[in-house]
Amino acid sequence: MYDRPRLFIDGDWTDPAKGTTYEVIEAATGEPFATTALATAEDVDAAVAAARAALSGPWSRMTQAERAEILGAFAAALGARRKETAALVTRENGMPISLSHVVNGIAPGFITGYYAELAASLSLEETRPSPTGGNTLVVREPVGVVAAVTPWNYPQPLAVMKIAPALAAGCTVVLKPPPETALDAFVFADAAAEVGLPPGVLNVLPGDRDAGAHLVEHPGVDKVAFTGSTGAGRAIGATAGRLLRPATLELGGKSVSLVAEDADLELVAAKLLEVSLPNNGQTCHAATRILAPRSRYAEVVEAVTSTVAALRVGDPLDRATQVGPLVSHAQQQRVADYIRQGRDLARLTTGGGVPDHPGWYVEPTVFADVDNDCVIAQEEIFGPVLVITPYADEDEAIALANDSDYGLGGVVWSADEEHGLALARRISSGTVGVNHYELHINAPFGGVRSSGLGRELGPEGLDPYLVAKSIYRR
Structure with missing residues (x-):
């Protein structure tokens, strides 16, 4: 019932190149309850190629209003699956269902809806007069292909905190969830297919550390968005630094x-x-x-x-x-x-x-x-x-x-x-x-020192997916 034998690449369900699979273990019993496909380097290559092609396809030609409309439909599709998604994550990682209902069930659609609204009102061009004469047209453009590497503890919200702002900015995404919570990641693929997200805009391929490392250093990737351990974050940050590739790193804590x-x-x-x-x-x-x-x-x-x-x-x-x-x-x-x-x-x-x-x-x-x-x-x-x-x-x-x-x-x-x-x-x-602690959707979330770099959520969560271009005019 829960088996996921194929990856979601270029808008289609694709057999993994090497036929690699993983048995997902139910946390409460210690017993396998489903099997998922696992991506290898060849699958990562195919997904990045699809995401790059999609940058110049229908997605790039859409207006912000059109992208916002699709994001709104995507949010509704995620919301319609909230009950089943919450229960699935609970089986995967042991999260109490009372919490999972909120963070894995309700939050993905809610966060996506928030960024759909931001996308609709997003201003991507501004003219600034120059003090020496003439003016500059400042244009904000999508950063490009985003490698979203996510953890198993809050798999749905931590993935959507990357997917939603990236899509709102006009980027394309390759999502690499971990094997432990591979099954629920395909909910994003199901919703994308249902609402007609153009092929290649969102690709979903669970994989191990080797697949993640290949994705992070892939020459076709323009930005990395990662949540996970500080150790893994340091390794990803080192790779991003060597490649001069922007990275958002939400890492560990001891609060x-x-x-x-x-x-x-x-x-x-x-x-x-x-x-x-x-x-x-x-x-x-x-x-x-x-x-x-x-x-x-x-x-x-x-x-x-x-x-x-x-x-x-x-x-x-x-x-x-x-x-x-x-x-x-x-x-x-x-x-x-x-x-x-x-x-x-x-x-x-x-x-x-x-x-x-x-x-x-x-x-x-x-x-x-x-x-x-x-x-x-x-x-x-x-x-x-x-x-x-x-x-x-x-x-x-x-x-x-x-x-x-x-x-x-x-x-x-x-x-x-x-x-x-x-x-x-x-x-x-x-x-x-x-006297309490609760993430607010419209406020930036992230850490300092070994807890990471950059921010997610709020308008600040959209900024890393845009790059500024200055066009000087007389």
């Missing part, structure tokens, strides 16, 4: 949750799951590093520990489940290894085990008395593990918050919103929330 002395701990506890442990901790911006004032340290540890201990772990397709399995056995073992290290470095207050039943589960875990310099406080674990570190005053709290290689997310908790805002301004991060 802070700064509990001010006047914080409402009931609110902290109520928001803990969505702020610090969304998607079973498999979230780049998750605020997994909790800073607590010494004056209320015991209260904070108790509030966090009791809240995490009470989380409902179970079948991710059950709406009552709050924490599901991790995406794979390898990820489960990686998180378990960090927990083993943590036992020697800090005080375990809850969790710490791996349940003895099918699926890639890890018990939601909390460590207290964590030194900010230790491995579990500095490295991205990407699982349901929280660490709590005490601070003496707010200057120390800010110093600890900023003592990190990462800078993607963060949240400040304070009963005084202005006080919280003042603290948020002092945190070195691409995004910070005050």
Whole structure:
């Protein structure tokens, strides 16, 4: 039922050149439930060629209004598939269905619709008078063929955050999702075929790291848009730098949750799951590093520990489940290894085990008395593990918050919103929330330092897909 034996290249379903396939494993059972085609270098070559040809085809000759109309239809087609898509992603990566319904079901159509509206109102030409006489016509043009390389943790929104603005700008796209969430990526292909997106404008070919590397350095690619680990991002950035190719890199995080002395701990506890442990901790911006004032340290540890201990772990397709399995056995073992290290470095207050039943589960875990310099406080674990570190005053709290290689997310908790805002301004991060954390579709999202380069979402998310040309006139 879920098998996807072909790739989507040049508007058609194509057998993979080498017949390579991959068994997709259901995270909650550890058992295969579908097979997908996997792309190799030959398939990447074909997809890039199709995308390049499409740049000079009907897509390039359309007006912005015409492209916006197709994008609007594409958004509706994605929205019509939201229920099935959300359930499919949950089976692939273990995301609780209550969250998947929003981010994998609703968000793709919503984000695409937003960029369809931007496309309709996008001004691509501006005349500027020159101070020395004459004028300049500044034209913004599509950057060209976009290599979109996406991860498995939020496969639908992280793909559409690249596809939608690229198409709105008039670019063409080769989407390379990972094998773990290959199946849901084909939803984009289904929707594209349904609404009549011209051939080659969007190509979908799941592949492994070798296929991704071939795509990133392909001479026919004009821009790279990547979300994934910092290690992979550094490699892609090095390739893009060598080729002088623009790249947007949304990478890892180890975000802070700064509990001010006047914080409402009931609110902290109520928001803990969505702020610090969304998607079973498999979230780049998750605020997994909790800073607590010494004056209320015991209260904070108790509030966090009791809240995490009470989380409902179970079948991710059950709406009552709050924490599901991790995406794979390898990820489960990686998180378990960090927990083993943590036992020697800090005080375990809850969790710490791996349940003895099918699926890639890890018990939601909390460590207290964590030194900010230790491995579990500095490295991205990407699982349901929280660490709590005490601070003496707010200057120390800010110093600890900023003592990190990462800078993607963060949240400040304070009963005084202005006080919280003042603290948020002092945190070195691409995004910070005050008493909550939620990405807003019309605001830029991205990180600093090892958390990446560039921004997605908002009007700023459209800019990387356009290049400026100046035409000087007398």
